[in-house]
Amino acid sequence: MTMKVAFVGLGIMGEAMAKNVVKKGYSLSVYNRSGEKAKRLEEKGAAVAGTPKDAAKAADVVILMLTGPEAVGEVLEGPEGLSEGLEPGKTLINMSTVPPSYAKALSKRLEPLGVAVIDAPVSGSRKPAEEGTLVILAGGPEDKVKEMEPLLLTMGKKIIYCGQAGQGASMKMATNLLLGIMAAGLCEAVNLGQKCGLSTSTMLETMLSGPMGCALFEFKKPMLISGAYSAQFPLKHMEKDLKFIIQTADEAGAAVPGGHTAFQLYRQALGHGLADMDFAAVKKVFEMMSDPFPLV
Amino acid sequence: MTMKVAFVGLGIMGEAMAKNVVKKGYSLSVYNRSGEKAKRLEEKGAAVAGTPKDAAKAADVVILMLTGPEAVGEVLEGPEGLSEGLEPGKTLINMSTVPPSYAKALSKRLEPLGVAVIDAPVSGSRKPAEEGTLVILAGGPEDKVKEMEPLLLTMGKKIIYCGQAGQGASMKMATNLLLGIMAAGLCEAVNLGQKCGLSTSTMLETMLSGPMGCALFEFKKPMLISGAYSAQFPLKHMEKDLKFIIQTADEAGAAVPGGHTAFQLYRQALGHGLADMDFAAVKKVFEMMSDPFPLV
Amino acid sequence: MTMKVAFVGLGIMGEAMAKNVVKKGYSLSVYNRSGEKAKRLEEKGAAVAGTPKDAAKAADVVILMLTGPEAVGEVLEGPEGLSEGLEPGKTLINMSTVPPSYAKALSKRLEPLGVAVIDAPVSGSRKPAEEGTLVILAGGPEDKVKEMEPLLLTMGKKIIYCGQAGQGASMKMATNLLLGIMAAGLCEAVNLGQKCGLSTSTMLETMLSGPMGCALFEFKKPMLISGAYSAQFPLKHMEKDLKFIIQTADEAGAAVPGGHTAFQLYRQALGHGLADMDFAAVKKVFEMMSDPFPLV
């Protein structure tokens, strides 16, 4: 535990994850663009770095939890960026969601400098982040991932080793494709039933008690019954993920017709101002696309 | 249990269901177009009727489990059809999957003749049919459904009352829409991951251990790993159901973009000769639509 | 010209077509469900039949121009229907748009009775119908189609012989699929340009002056510029045609992804109350699906 860790990116997810790292006794310094969140970590015992470079200088391992490739690029290569502080022998763990091609390029960029790179996006949203029960999808050198296990297990309950650099990101793409399709599918099915005059709660009871019953649908059930979608996983992130997924599918040569259909629905939701609601708010798009009055 | 029951339609599902009815002690007569299957029921203690009309004549309650509206129409209105034997006071329980508009029309056709009509399609495939653990989605007069509960519970473990005539069918449409989308979504996600170079079993482990984990995906897991799709629920039935779903959505004024996407995939599977495989064989369509060689 | 003709169905298209038949000197009797329109034909010199049966009795050739298969079925088989008056040696020309399978079934139904059946749907809308410049897509026995040419040429400028029974309908499906896709495509492209800040008229000038320039887009240009969509070809008919096209594609084993996409757009337009506008009003659906405020 003499390992010194830096954590960059203190959004909803990042803040919760960083708290778990410090809580388990790691020496932690944090960096965030807006200082306020860093202060909250300081209260928990973390040091606050003034720049990404300083954060990297002071640490053996740097963890990133940012909104996407642009943010990662900026923090890495911008003025006073991480790259200036990442010396040989250090490790970068990128937990931000990025396309596999970006994850691979990141690894290619830093490995010649003697920096080990792990891509380790997470499955799970706010609550498991707070409880330290995320599932972590790791790609990169297997021995390095093993070495980082104790650190990663402060944030997650399970680490799934997916393969070499970029494969953690690939796994995230595959699982979030399914996630986006399933949530939109649930909303589409419930909307169809509603237009047919069925009771929403009877429908959800039926769906949950059969072979399709799963925790995801349990989470969304009260949202669909109440029509209130306070964000567990903000819709704008699902929209962004599906964009990465379509790009990844294009690069990998895989057909993703369900992904294209889902992307268009979530994208339309953005246009209707639902960006910060839970991604199950895509239900409202089905309502808007359907007849004002059922025909039956 | 002095109630006399007739069962028409002894396909994979019907035969298993009829066996459970007779096993629980009901007086049963059966009718099937091809006689062989009727003989197997005869051995279990059922009487064999020569025509649908005769079956209806001899019974208080007639159960239908046929392939769709055309088959129901033929059995009902064809020569020596049910309608000639359905006298006032009798009950018709249609467990075949039909569009809600057809279920409603059936009720409208027979109620003036004093025949009570229940639509009661089932959720579940071969195995729960054999074990008598189907979920039955019932529409029609609530008291009549209550009255039929003991009979229905010989075939299923649970009866969900969905509302008036046609609402059982509506519930079936909503749940099978989700089913069709989820299975295709799983195949699409797994195919994407495979093209990215991920291990199929690691992927399924990841998906099953998270919030999307469900019995449906457990059933499909060995199929996706082995590439062998022996039918639990034949693909051609899912394709037909999605056709009914698109029709129902059109009539109800509901948008079903995921349904259209899924229908096209299962329909394409038919054209490639996968009709009698399990509906998870739609995976092969994703393979055919993807690049022969991964680009990464 | 001693041939006696009956015309059944005096909608926007039918009335205009029947007028051309009588104007060219044919002895004509007409039937329409609502009598008023028949009266307008009477003023032009046509006799008015009280029932479809009477219309058929009095004629050598019966022309149908109805809204679809249901209407054709009712006029044919309903009480006092055509089938009671169609004696051997007579000819039925169905110019209504129906799926090819229906056109074939119609032929199979009547040919054993000695009635020749031609399916002859038209390409073109109100204006060419009035001017007698429709393009007629004919299927059925080739010699019979030849024999009917003079009669058909009172309504159209060109007859395209497409093959045996049902092939006229097949041609209509193929051409209207393209029509539905092109009109929706034009609206989608113009909407994209508008969201990017381009001038609508500059866009249409560009599109019309290049290889995509065609009469269809010329017709729609003033609609897209003004935003007023008075019906040349009502949107509800395009929606219905695309439903037939999806059914036909299913029966023929053809993939129609563009057809599914277009159907959903026109269907959504119906739900928003655009049924009786021109089918180019599908533009409004693109507007509703797009962001309220352009992001650029």
Next chain:
Amino acid sequence: MTMKVAFVGLGIMGEAMAKNVVKKGYSLSVYNRSGEKAKRLEEKGAAVAGTPKDAAKAADVVILMLTGPEAVGEVLEGPEGLSEGLEPGKTLINMSTVPPSYAKALSKRLEPLGVAVIDAPVSGSRKPAEEGTLVILAGGPEDKVKEMEPLLLTMGKKIIYCGQAGQGASMKMATNLLLGIMAAGLCEAVNLGQKCGLSTSTMLETMLSGPMGCALFEFKKPMLISGAYSAQFPLKHMEKDLKFIIQTADEAGAAVPGGHTAFQLYRQALGHGLADMDFAAVKKVFEMMSDPFPLV
């Protein structure tokens, strides 16, 4: 004509366009990654520059005709790149197809250096490029576009001024969206008709003689009849353009369902090895997605 011009990018289009510039008497220097093509221009009277920087140094106006944003970025910012030779007062005309956001960024990047930037993608493929009859879609400062008219008219027959920086690119996106949808739509319609048993040439005659008849379909007619798709406009370029279109639609907040459908078809074509055929070869994808044997 004392204006000195540099032309960078001598692909199929660029070579033909550069030849027209030199033929009309402009003093031209050219640069191309592979030297061979530059030699062919040298024979026509052009000077050959060793680097993009040298090309820019020697010229008043630099024209780019490259494969996309990556190529433009490399030529501009790479070692010995254009940016090192583009002095104040010079003009850059980018005729490569790029997304509007890229065109705008290019303008923002260079205008502070005193370089005027025009985006001027073209409508038309190999033949009009050779004949100097392209349609040029120009965005940028209106007076600068006017000033460049004589130069642009050596390559095109018509210049359409679309608005400020990026609007030429926007117009290209809108028109190519329509182009991609129309060509795929034609293939889909013809494939449907073929599966129904119609004659391909009768179908094309029907489509071309009606309101949808256009030069585009005339060009594709012999391809669809022969099944041989030698490239006028290579399929891989259409696939790339649709990718830009989807990105542009996302940025502009416009729904492009037809674009998503079309993209998937052309992308699937790439996977089947059709990249270098004409984009009408997407027809083969419809064939592969359809039943091996027609059902009718």
